[in-house]
Amino acid sequence: MSPVTKVIVRVLVVEFYKQNAAFFGLILLVFFGFVRGEEHLAIGNFLASYPSALFFLYGLWLTYLVKILLFTGPAIFKLENQFLSNFSLMPLSVRLYSLLVTSWFLFLPATAYGVFLLYLAGTQGFWMSVISVIGAIAGFILIICILLYRKFSALPHEPAILQFLFATKYTRPATLYFAEHVLRNEPVLFFLTKAYSCLLIVGTALLYQTDEFDLRVFTTGILLAFSGNVALLNKYVIFYYHKLTLARNLPFSYGNIWLFHAIVSAVILIPESIFLLKYYPFPMNLFDVAGLVVFGSGIGMLIFSINLMKEANMEKMMVWMFWMIVVATFLILFSIHPLAIGLLALGVYSVVLKVRHYQFEFTE
Secondary structure, eight states: OOHHHHHHIIIIIIHHHHHTHHHHHHHHHHHHHSSOHHHHHHHHHHHHHOGGGHHHHHHHHHHHHHHHHHHHHHHHTSGGGGGGGGGGGSOHHHHHHHHHHHHHHHTHHHHHHHHHHHHHHHHHTOHHHHHHHHHHHHHHHHHHHHHHHHHHHSOTTOOOSOOOGGGGTSOOOGGGHHHHHHHHHOHHHHHHHHHHHHHHHHHHHHGGGTSOOOHHHHHHHHHHHHHTTHHHHHHHHHIIIIITGGGGGSOOOHHHHHHHHHHHHHHHTHHHHHHHHHSOOSSOOHHHHHHHHHHHHHHHHHHHHHHHHTTTOHHHHHHHHHHHHHHHHHHHHTTOOHHHHHHHHHHHHHHHHHHHTTTOOOOO
């Protein structure tokens, strides 16, 4: 390993695993403390024998990819890492090698499970699965490498990636400010988040083509899909309470503030809502469909509330996110209708907003 590669690995890889030690410890506890070896083999054999089922795994890998990007982006521009600006002066071959090694190390946990699946698929002759897993691993590592290359080559004050022609011709309502902001400055995060959420909804709906399930399985899929917007909602809280500090000094009533955040969150969650309605796997039932839409929106607002309580700190939030998903799953398993869970989540959001709106303080 070259000296340049060692420096990049020390700055990004080592710090990534140090900061996420609790997250990986939780994953190890859940998947290797509660799941037996026979069950791991059964799940692995199922994934290996059905190449289409691998897309569920790829959805989880996509979530992990977003987690990597959320760490590496800010880490590169930290004050103590200013020396990394000289990285672009290195020969192209040195830069590409260093970033490929770094990307492989960052994606190592997913790669390790991919090797396990390759072993199972290869021993049983499922060559389509072998090709699919190899292509997915290579593709994810290549995506990380390309995005890291862009980050290292860019300057913090570089202009936004996307420029919209209508932005200079038409006045936008305030509820669309954040949507435009995130599309201009965080397009990769936005599209990866929406790809994960929408694919998860479609994948859960497709389960009903082969087996009989009740509403609880689909509701669980909706829970995980809408929870995937945690990074976008975190960005929104920072955008509103930090970059638009003036907004809290304007004479808005509590109802107006409540409605404003609800509309912005609804705009963020439009793709998931469309896919939910399009791929709803049961005979159309207005009460259940409305319940699922309210449930998904409630989950989004509950994540917004967690951001307010935890000062938009992603590290602290993930523990609360875990317990939120556990409690919601518990309620779903006991056949509590998603409409009731969604209304409960909106109630929690209302209380937290009332208490924390003027107390919230974002510290970088």
